[in-house]
Amino acid sequence: MVGNDIVDIKETKRSSSKTSDSKTIGWERPGFIDKLFTPKEQGLITASKDKFTTVWKMWSMKESAYKVFIQAGGERFFNPRKIECSLEDLENGKVKIDSLILKTKTRINENYIFSTSTSSNSEIETSIFKLPENDIHQQSVFIRQELIKDFSKINNLDADDLEIRKTESGVPLLYFKDEVLNVSISMTHHGKFGGYSFEFYSKEIILKTI
Template sequence: MIGNDIVDIQLAHIQSNWQRRGWMQKIYTPKEQNLILKSTNPEREVWILWTMKEATYKAHQRRFGLQPKYNPKSFECDTIQKRVIIDDFEYEINTSITNEYIYSVAFLSNINYTSEVFTGKYEAKKRVKELLNHKSVKALQIHMDKDTNGIPILKNNHTKIDIPFSLTHHGKFSAFAILQ
């Protein structure tokens, strides 16, 4: 399974007041709060952990077909081991950090995936269709939908295609992750 999340750093800086009283305690475990507070760049650490949790939430929800229920403190991030643990299940994490965005992909070990980040909200969707065209799936007939739990799925006409993927966007960035 796979999940991804991106944060536009400039937009998050403007829109979020992560330092307000009680916010970190609602989102982060005591261990994670300690990482943030001891960091040389606490704001960046907030968004690294955030994207790790969000990406893992998406992968875990898809893996088990779970209804939407986000309890961020149930996801324990380990930035050293590059993993997140939820309910005794472990997900590996790849995180990319630039001056403009923080992007994380969560996945089960021993899988291959393709992932790209774009400037533009809809660019990731376009690229997924291009990739599917290379897999001999007629991209013109493909559309993206969500199942009853809000999990993104691909359909060819009205038939579900079993290719797990994840889309994310925030601010001026979009990204996808898709299993190969």
């Protein structure tokens, strides 16, 4: 299974600034870090040169891991300290969430921080793009279209036969001719950026479920 999460750096800096009544919101607000991170993680933040990046890197790791947890049938919750990150190097890390231990990969550039979490060793196909729309509903539609377009090409399926539907718990599933495919997908958007990830299965495995 795969989960992903993107943090738009400009958007985060913009929304972390002071509000009209000059109240600090976002990560520099007193109490914010303490609600999000375990003591061990807070130690990593304190020790890091670039606190902003460490905070949002671990946040995207947690969010991507949470998506795998929900896909695996976990119940929704809001308690970021129940999800703990450990960092191996700039790119790789691990996240512990309940009884799951997930491997993470994070890409960072001047525009965004993007993490994926996986529960298996299967290859992950990921695409990250600048979104043409500002409206979040239209952004979702765009990301779905991109995923379907690329998935259909890779697997040599007709894009018109593919559709993404969400379960009641918000898990996205990919359907081929009204039959759910045995492939884990994840989509994310924030600010001006979005992306998708899916586990790369061979066509044989996908079509076995049809």
